[in-house]
Amino acid sequence: MAILTTTFSTNPIVNIELGQPFANPTKLNGQKALPTVPYKLTLKDGAVLQGNLPFQYEFENQTGHWFALHGIDWHLQNQASSTAPASPR
Numbered sequence: 001m002a003i004l005t006t007t008f009s010t011n012p013i014v015n016i017e018l019g020q021p022f023a024n025p026t027k028l029n030g031q032k033a034l035p036t037v038p039y040k041l042t043l044k045d046g047a048v049l050q051g052n053l054p055f056q057y058e059f060e061n062q063t064g065h066w067f068a069l070h071g072i073d074w075h076l077q078n079q080a081s082s083t084a085p086a087s088p089r
Contacts, residue, residue: 007043015042028054028069 019038028034040050054069 011043011045011047013041014044016040017042024052024054026054029056031056034069 017040019040021035021037023033024036025032034054034056036052036054038050038052040048042048055066056069057064057066059065
């Protein structure tokens with residue numbers, strides 16, 4: 001995760017806002033209505049990263065757990081939104 005080492009080390013998250021979970025109408029991993037949590041992260045420089053983080057329930061080694069389908073850098077791949085320009089890579 002390049003964004004964690006290149007961005008957050010010098011420009012850390014200073015505020016996190018989570019919205020109410022909702023059943024996502026978008027088909028993801030072949031499924032509709034996956035629980036999804038809206039998020040908004042504010043960085044030290046005032047940049048805002050926000051989007052919707054979908055979750056899926058799976059069994060691993062006979063133990064069930066929830067996991068996010070995308071990481072916190074998902075907004076970079078899908079261009080969710082940001083109030084500051086992306087830093088050069």
